[in-house]
Amino acid sequence: MIRPISFACFLILAGAASALDLPGAASETDRREEFSSAQPFPSGAFQGTETPRIMAEGDIEQVAYKLNGTSLTSYQMIEPLRTQLEQDGFTTLYACADTECGGFDFRYLLDLLPEPAMHVDLGDFQYLLSTHADGRFVSVLSSKARDAGYLQISTVIPSDAPEVELHAPSAPDAGVMSSTSEDLIARLETRGRVVLEDLTFETGASNLGEGPFASLRRLSEYLKTHPEVRIALVGHTDTVGGLEGNTALSRKRAEAVRQRLIQSYDIAPGQLSAEGIGYLAPRTSNATEEGREKNRRVEAVIASTQ
Structure with missing residues (x-):
């Protein structure tokens, strides 16, 4: 409203x-x-x-x-x-x-x-x-x-609220909710971004797995019915390795997802862009293998609706 x-x-x-x-x-x-x-x-x-x-x-x-x-x-x-x-x-x-x-x-x-x-x-x-x-x-x-x-x-x-003891979450990050825990598009429209949780890549490589991936199918359906929407696909990595290499890898993975949407789902190239920011926006700590796995991801971000 x-x-x-x-x-x-x-x-x-x-x-x-x-x-x-x-x-x-x-x-x-x-x-x-x-x-x-x-x-x-x-x-x-x-x-x-x-x-x-x-x-x-x-x-x-x-x-x-x-x-x-x-x-x-x-x-x-x-x-x-x-x-x-x-x-x-x-x-x-x-x-x-x-x-x-x-x-x-x-x-x-x-x-x-x-x-x-x-x-x-x-x-x-x-x-x-x-x-x-x-x-x-x-x-x-x-x-x-x-x-x-x-x-x-x-x-x-500043608030005078008492300190709250924090514990490591057992569920996916609340700010970027897993696309398997609720409808991917509803989350995308509500928060402006969503993690494409089901994507798989070869270790240390940018090659996207064969799939099929339910998240890409759902995203493609949305883009076809909303041609005015522009989506930025943003790749993320863990902290293993240097920033320059991780940024390049994350961008290549985002581009691999972009190409899959274009080639396999007939999405207009102009509706998609690919970006990578390496390990600069982690979902959780990189101190454990579980945390590093969560941080290796590609997100769909609404870049424009005009």
Whole structure:
């Protein structure tokens, strides 16, 4: 559901409230909240494993907005928000634009609400990370599509919740749910990405097994009935070996999946792209063989619905 917003986006504070006036006639498209959690924010340009990050802990709120028919650029959307944050006592930790940030690799480090609520043009986006002396963090991402603008504002507010003892999960990662535990397409549309769990590759090689693979059949059915959707196939590896070799291997595996979808399922090549990020986005620890196996995967990510 889209909720019109014509005046302000409120950031809830301890004992007070401040507001960000959004540019233009923005409409809220999606919202997600987590309490007593943690959110990593990039605080510098993409540098592989050396990319600087800040782990913000507290209550997390992510809200996406769409500005229909706006003529504002991505810079013009984000700059007034930066000014307002600084006037409210926030300090800008990092700000960058698309290729300066690191393009696709940087965007993939961000926890964004899924398409179509939050659309990101990889060649036209702006990122801002700010913090306050009281421990609050605010990140803003703006992007411009052909006929609309998009904003996501993520806030982390320190909470006084007691510490929670964590145990290694026995089920697949909750953020990227196994495609065998619930309908693959439902998960893809809800979270914007899904792991293609049933794929098999030769050890240390990019050759995709013969199959057939139920995940590819299901994904192909979805793409044929949704020709406007663009999917990025993203390969991941464990930490065995160097980053450069693993990044190349993960990209080759993603490309092998792309070619299978094109050649065996007649999917239009323009609906698919192949990327690889090596071991930079693990699902779990690489300290055990079980963990390394979970981290070796290919994900389908909704890149665009336009």
